[in-house]
Amino acid sequence: xxxxxxxxxxxxxxxxxKMEKSFLxxxxxxxxxxxxxxxxxxxxxxxxxxxxxxxxxxRLALQITSPGRGALTFQTLGEGEIVGISWLIxxxxxxxxxxxxELTRAIAMDAACLRGKCEADHDLGYDMMKRFMPVLIQxxxxxxxxxxxxxxxxx
Amino acid sequence: xxxxxxxxPRVARVRRRRRDGPDVWTLDVDPPEGFTYTPxxxxxxxxxxxxxxxxxxxxxxxxxxxxxxxxxxxxxxSSALTRLGPGDAVGVRGPFGVGWPMEVxxxxxxxxxxxxxxxxxxxxxxxxxxxxxSRYGKVALLYGTRRPEEILFRAELEEWRRRLDIxxxxxxxxxxxxxxxxxxxxxxxxxxxxxxxxxTIAIVxxxxxxxxxxxxALRDAGxxxxxxxxxxxxxxxCAIGFCGHCQFxxxxxxxxxxxxxxxKISRLLSMREI
Numbered sequence: 001x002x003x004x005x006x007x008x009x010x011x012x013x014x015x016x017x018k019m020e021k022s023f024l025x026x027x028x029x030x031x032x033x034x035x036x037x038x039x040x041x042x043x044x045x046x047x048x049x050x051x052x053x054x055x056x057x058x059r060l061a062l063q064i065t066s067p068g069r070g071a072l073t074f075q076t077l078g079e080g081e082i083v084g085i086s087w088l089i090x091x092x093x094x095x096x097x098x099x100x101x102e103l104t105r106a107i108a109m110d111a112a113c114l115r116g117k118c119e120a121d122h123d124l125g126y127d128m129m130k131r132f133m134p135v136l137i138q139x140x141x142x143x144x145x146x147x148x149x150x151x152x153x154x155x
Numbered sequence: 156x157x158x159x160x161x162x163x164p165r166v167a168r169v170r171r172r173r174r175d176g177p178d179v180w181t182l183d184v185d186p187p188e189g190f191t192y193t194p195x196x197x198x199x200x201x202x203x204x205x206x207x208x209x210x211x212x213x214x215x216x217x218x219x220x221x222x223x224x225x226x227x228x229x230x231x232x233s234s235a236l237t238r239l240g241p242g243d244a245v246g247v248r249g250p251f252g253v254g255w256p257m258e259v260x261x262x263x264x265x266x267x268x269x270x271x272x273x274x275x276x277x278x279x280x281x282x283x284x285x286x287x288x289s290r291y292g293k294v295a296l297l298y299g300t301r302r303p304e305e306i307l308f309r310a311e312l313e314e315w316r317r318r319l320d321i322x323x324x325x326x327x328x329x330x331x332x333x334x335x336x337x338x339x340x341x342x343x344x345x346x347x348x349x350x351x352x353x354x355t356i357a358i359v360x361x362x363x364x365x366x367x368x369x370x371x372a373l374r375d376a377g378x379x380x381x382x383x384x385x386x387x388x389x390x391x392x393c394a395i396g397f398c399g400h401c402q403f404x405x406x407x408x409x410x411x412x413x414x415x416x417x418x419k420i421s422r423l424l425s426m427r428e429i
Contacts, residue, residue: 061338070331076338141368148364149328150362151361
């Protein structure tokens with residue numbers, strides 16, 4: 001029942017939309033339900049990036065802490081979005097903190113499990129890459145706009 | 156535009172001045188007699204002895220006894236305008252230009268995407284949408300700015316958010332401290348907005364880079380290029396299409412705009428030479 005429930009949840013998440021059933025069956029084996037209270041951290045900068053998350057409900061902030069300035073939030077994420085990219089490339093270490101701003105329910109994907117399955121089945125790996133690339137590009141472009149500081153008086 | 160000489164400013168008096176941001180001030184001016192305008196139009200305001208600058212109206216067109224302009228102090232003229240206080244004289248030429256497509260939008264969902272001070276020129280459109288709410292479908296305001304301290308018209312946004320007939324989404328580029336709202340660029344709000352893309356008019360105003368990316372994101376969401384309207388900013392001087400300062404390819408921003416359909420200017424937006 002647990003696996004069936006997870007399969008439905010994962011297949012309905014926008015990140016895994018229209019994924020082939022055979023791939024979904026593999027992905028579900030690396031997934032589990034998780035829950036974070038408001039203020040709880042999903043992970044901290046420097047820790048091993050051994051999971052990534054599909055947000056089901058709630059909101060969370062990606063932050064970098066700077067001495068004397070506190071936590072600088074550079075992105076918030078919510079329902080239907082994914083958290084965590086660092087699990088894709090060595091050394092698999094988080095480059096920022098992720099903190100739940102409110103009660104957040106998510107699916108945690110075991111990164112080592114998924115990496116192993118992608119290595120074993122390159123069709124699955126290619127499918128996953130096609131899903132992650134748009135997210136990476138969108139976030140890169142958004143970051144570019146943030147760096148440009150378009151609302152400054154020079155704009 | 157008034158029947159009088161369009162190059163001759165009419166003298167008006169500042170009634171009130173309010174600070175709306177670190178370097179942003181809103182002037183409430185007693186309008187010249189008979190002054191009316193439509194959402195998205197602009198005036199040329201004169202700070203006497205300093206110069207003249209194009210400033211969009213940011214108030215409610217329906218309140219004909221009030222003329223509201225929201226100004227960021229960036230140059231000599233705009234800084235002088237923001238220093239005007241109650242009773243001070245200000246020159247007014249206008250209204251000029253083609254405004255937001257409020258009649259075209261009737262019967263459609265309306266998505267307003269505003270960035271930074273770009274919320275000021277769209278505020279008259281928002282007043283119209285809310286005043287004549289039944290004429291429009293779903294209405295969403297997606298507003299992005301640099302940081303929480305720079306959110307324009309914050310009290311009004313909070314008031315609108317309490318209404319149940321408009322979706323208000325706000326994001327900032329960066330946040331430190333106790334900000335629990337959204338962080339990310341304005342375009343990230345577009346997928347969260349509730350609208351039917353094939354029946355939507357989009358109103359976009361902000362820095363040009365932000366408008367370019369917002370237009371692309373709206374297109375990606377399914378909104379037709381002809382249904383996306385942008386308010387362009389160029390160096391307007393005469394405001395009546397004579398001087399050519401604001402020429403933007405084959406069009407003059409002051410006379411043919413400042414509001415243009417995206418499909419008319421999309422090619423020009425990516426030209427460095429313009």
